[in-house]
Amino acid sequence: MSRAAYQVRPPITRTPLRSEVRRLLLGEIVRGDLAPSEGINEAELSTRLGVSRTPLREAMLGLTQEGFLTATPGRGFSVRALRRSDAEEIYPILWTLEGAALRASWPLPPSRLRQLDQANRRLEAARADASVALARDREWHALLLAGCPNRMLLSMIENLKDHAARYEEAFMRNSGQVITSVTQHREIQAAIRRGDLERALGLLEKNWRVSLDFLGPWLEATTSP
């Protein structure tokens, strides 16, 4: 048989344990199930997850590199605390990169505008449940950048959005408030429809800045720096 037929795609997907563990842990961190309280006990967590310490540590080292955990030599890992100073670093990077990605996606095809509008309606419908709303909001943003050819840029943005999601999830859970972006999304869509990239970029930045403006005072009040 010709070699090319095999090169198409590895038929079965072998998923390393570390990836699964990573997914689980990141979910727990973002949802706040794994709190920044005390240090993580590796033996305990590994038995809870049903794996050995090796893939667990691999996953945690990865999450440390991405800033979700902190590692102190000799003292192990702990969930990174939510800090106003960190949020004030994350969000500007996020709007800068998302702006760059939108620029790289320009001009958006008309079909994309229809998809965005649909996604925004789904977001509007989900306003009641904060977690669902967050997921829908994220879908809208993903759609916005769907045409961006820069894969590395997109993956960096996804990572930053995981951070943002952690902050917003905690804020909504803790304060009961829901940050809603439906109107802002509409404005952004309108700017895109008019072909006004610069205006869309400004509104996009503003959209993130609103979230940060909610977070700042709340973080100031509840946590350390």
Add this chain to the structure above:
Amino acid sequence: MSRAAYQVRPPITRTPLRSEVRRLLLGEIVRGDLAPSEGINEAELSTRLGVSRTPLREAMLGLTQEGFLTATPGRGFSVRALRRSDAEEIYPILWTLEGAALRASWPLPPSRLRQLDQANRRLEAARADASVALARDREWHALLLAGCPNRMLLSMIENLKDHAARYEEAFMRNSGQVITSVTQHREIQAAIRRGDLERALGLLEKNWRVSLDFLGPWLEATTSP
């Protein structure tokens, strides 16, 4: 003794093996000593480095996450090939983020301008040796962003510069050409001195774009996509 006295700083720095291994490997990758040819043999490399496979794998997983290595499940690690398509993703992110960092450092203190000028003279003096020139160039850029308060942004930029350094190191070694930025740095300094941020940002982007314009055709000629 009061607890506060200890909290100042852990007096001795405990460095995990994985960090040391990471440093060594990254150096070898950037300098091209570890080529993208074939897969990496863990047992072999671990004995060469004098550590066990555990910290070696930890280091390699980290470098994989950063994009310096690729990991294929069941088949281990290999140095990521130099690709034009990758360079065309990396550089735009780099100039976008460095621009954002410069904006966040604005306005630069007059002392910074003097330091930049000195650094640029050191770069000019080192034009002969490509590797030294690259290091000096990097020092100039680091100085440019020295006032940026966004630590996460700076660390992302450093990571991207490691990637850029790998590409430029390979280009210079392979083609014999040296990409020189002395004149462009002077122009950027002049714009800063005039207080013209937007002009400085444009020149900064152009500075990186020149490197990419050297790399593109060379990568097209020598490697795969």
Add this chain to the structure above:
DNA sequence: TCGGGGCATTTTGTATACAAAATACGAAAC
């Protein structure tokens, strides 16, 4: 009552062990 020092225990960081999958190799079939 509070603080300090020494010992027991826990926990981490690294090394090693082991099973399963991937690769290499060779013989047999065509």
Add this chain to the structure above:
DNA sequence: GTTTCGTATTTTGTATACAAAATGCCCCGA
């Protein structure tokens, strides 16, 4: 001569073992 199948070997992914460091605890002394 080429290809295909089966087996031996290597290599990876994960589990476990072990040493050193960190933590907790208890007793003692002030």
